[in-house]
Amino acid sequence: MTTATTLTLGDVTLTRVIEIGRSSFPTTSMLPESTAEGVARHHAWLKPHFWDDATDDLGSRIGTWIVRTPEHLILIDTGVGNDKNRASNPIWHRRSGTFLDDLAAAGVTAEQVDHVVITHMHVDHVGWNTRLVNGAWVPTFPNARYVFAGEEWSFWKHESERGGDEYGCIDDSVLPIVASGQAQLVDDTHRIDRWLRFEPSVGHTPGHVSVRLTTSAGDAVFSGDLMHRVVQVAEPQWSSRFCYDGKQAATTRREFVERHADTGTLILAAHFPRPGVIVRERAGLRFKPTA
Numbered sequence: 001m002t003t004a005t006t007l008t009l010g011d012v013t014l015t016r017v018i019e020i021g022r023s024s025f026p027t028t029s030m031l032p033e034s035t036a037e038g039v040a041r042h043h044a045w046l047k048p049h050f051w052d053d054a055t056d057d058l059g060s061r062i063g064t065w066i067v068r069t070p071e072h073l074i075l076i077d078t079g080v081g082n083d084k085n086r087a088s089n090p091i092w093h094r095r096s097g098t099f100l101d102d103l104a105a106a107g108v109t110a111e112q113v114d115h116v117v118i119t120h121m122h123v124d125h126v127g128w129n130t131r132l133v134n135g136a137w138v139p140t141f142p143n144a145r146y147v148f149a150g151e152e153w154s155f156w157k158h159e160s161e162r163g164g165d166e167y168g169c170i171d172d173s174v175l176p177i178v179a180s181g182q183a184q185l186v187d188d189t190h191r192i193d194r195w196l197r198f199e200p201s202v203g204h205t206p207g208h209v210s211v212r213l214t215t216s217a218g219d220a221v222f223s224g225d226l227m228h229r230v231v232q233v234a235e236p237q238w239s240s241r242f243c244y245d246g247k248q249a250a251t252t253r254r255e256f257v258e259r260h261a262d263t264g265t266l267i268l269a270a271h272f273p274r275p276g277v278i279v280r281e282r283a284g285l286r287f288k289p290t291a
Contacts, residue, residue, distance in 0.1 A: 005291055006106075007266075007275065007291060008217075009213065009215040009217045009218060009220060009266070010215030010216040010217035010218075011069070011070050011215065011216070012067065012068065012069050012070075012195055012213060012215050013067075013068045014065060014066070014067055014068075014213075014220070014268070015065070015066040015068075015106050016063055016064070016065055016066070016268075017063050017064045017065075017066065017099065017102045017103055017106055018061050018062070018063040018102075019062050019063045019064070019079035019080060019097060019099050019102075019128075020061070020062040020063070020079070020080060020091060020092075020097075021061055022052065022054075022055060022059075022060060022061075022091075023055075023057075023059075023060035023271070024089055024091050024092070025241070026055075026057055027039055027057055027058045027229050027231070029241065030060075030228055030229060030240055030241055031228070031229060031231075031232070031238040031239070031240055031241070032241050033237065033238045033239065034231070034235065034238045038235065039058070039231055042231050042234055042235075045286050045287075046058065046230060046231060049273070049274060049289045050230040050272070050273055050274065050287070050289075052273070058229045058230060058231060059230075059272075059273035060228070060229065060271045060272075060273070061270075061271055061272070061273055062079050062080060062124050062270075062271065063077075063079055063270075064076065064077055064078055064079055064099075064103075064128070065077070065222060065268060066103070066106055066108055067195075067196065067213070069193055069194070069195045069196065071193050071194065071195075072114040072115055072192075072193050073108065073112050073113055073114050073115075074113070074114060074115045074116075074117055074192065074196065075108075075113055075115070075116045075117065075141070075144075076117045076119065076211055076222045077117075077118060077119055077125040077126075077222075077224065077270055078116060078118070078125065078126055078127055078128035078129050078140075079099065079124060079125070079127050079128050080092045080095060080097075080123065080124050080127040080128075081095065081099075081126075081127025081128045081129070081130070081131070081173060082094075082095045082096055082097055082099070082127075082128075082131065082132070083095070083096070083131070083132040084127060084167075084169070084172055084173070085168065085172075086123065086167055088166075088167070089167075092123070092124070092127075099128055100128075100131075100140075110140055110141050110142065111141075111142060111143055112143075113141040113143065113144040114143070114144060114145070115144055115145050115146075115147055115192060116129065116141055116144045116145070116146045116147065117147045117192060117196070117211055118146065118147065118148055118149075118152075119208060119209055119210065119211065119222065119223075119224030119225070119270065120149075120152055120204060120205040120207065120208040120209070120224055120225060121148070121152055121153070121156045121169070121170065121174055121205070122169075122205065122225065122242065123166075123167040123169040123173075125224070125225070125270065126169055126173040126174055127169065127173055128140050129146060129173045129174065129176075129177055130172060130173050130176050130177065136176075137172045137173070137176045138176060138180075139176065139177055139180050139182055144182065145182060145183075145184045146177045146182050146183050146184065147184045147186060147190070147192060148174075148183055148184065148185055148186070149185075149186060149187070149188050149190075149198065149207040149208075149209045150185040150186060150187060150207070151187075151188065151206060151207035152205060152206065152207025152208065152209070153174070153178075153183075153185055153207070154207070155205065155206045155207055156170050156174065156205075157170070160175070186198070188200040188207065188209050192211075195213055195214055195215060196211055196212070196213055196214075197211070197212055197214075198210070198211060198212075199211070199212050199221075201223065201224065201226045201252050201256065202245075202248060202252060203226075203239075203243060203244070203245050203246070203247075203248035203249030203250070203251065203252040203253070204224070204225045204226060204240070204242070204243050204244065204249050205225075205244050206244055206245075208224060208225065208226070209224070210222060210223045210224055210226060210256075211224075218264055218265070218266065219263075219265045219266070220265065220266035220267070220268055220275075221260070221265060221266070221267055221268065222268045222270070223256070223267060223268065223269045223270070224269075224270050225240070225242070225269075225270055225271070226249075226252060226253055226256055226269070227253060227269050227271075227272070228240045228242075228269075228271050229271070229272075230269075230272055230273075230287050232253060233257050233278055233285050233286065233287040234284050234285050234286060234287075236250055236253040236254040236256075236257055237250050237254070238250075239253075257278055257285050258285075260277075260278045261278045261279060261280050261285055262278070262279055262280050263277075263278075264277055265277065265278075266290060267287070272287075274289040274290070274291060275289070275290050275291050276288050276289045276290050276291075277290060
């Protein structure tokens, strides 16, 4: 896939690598409380920036953000991964994608990464934590600390042990990191360095976190799956089919969009086609692209 244009905020640079350029689920399936008519009410501002003509639906992406601070090289979330058994999803199943080559094209080798930061442990956010080598799953980034919110890890460890991990991603993409000693379990307000820190944003999963970037040129938030589709900025009550607690997710999302409206804070949602800012208009809250 292709790499998005690099953004600069103060002395920090951000580059997005797209692993998969589309969703497996139509919007009305991803957001069960939504309707085609309800989404259509927002077409005037959703199109063209957030619309994919090929699917005639809201766009969605899966990938990774590369964050270069003056001190560290950091990856935020790691997509689906290669070679993994995801039989229920043909787009994800036993992939042989070019993710590592795309990182290299963006100037990043696996050995250079200092931290891998995970917003939550869903299958499309942890996949490249590991890669298959001689039949075993090993950490993809051998010199990195993998930063996990402790509550998120505790929940998914229990789910894995009781057979509740639908895709098996904890077994192949998280447990090998813990076994290697590279996992760093932290609380949900942990500061990664002078620029990046966790903020709790629970609901989608029990330990979901966002990552706030603070720079001399303004703030940005990597919001993980707090929102899946851009329309949720205007309709925060629509939670996704994958939310652990849809009611709590909606409450968290509404607070987030209200708090960030008209602040100029750059919102880097994991699945949105573009970064942008939340603005208030007479008709309500909207998402305005910045790149």
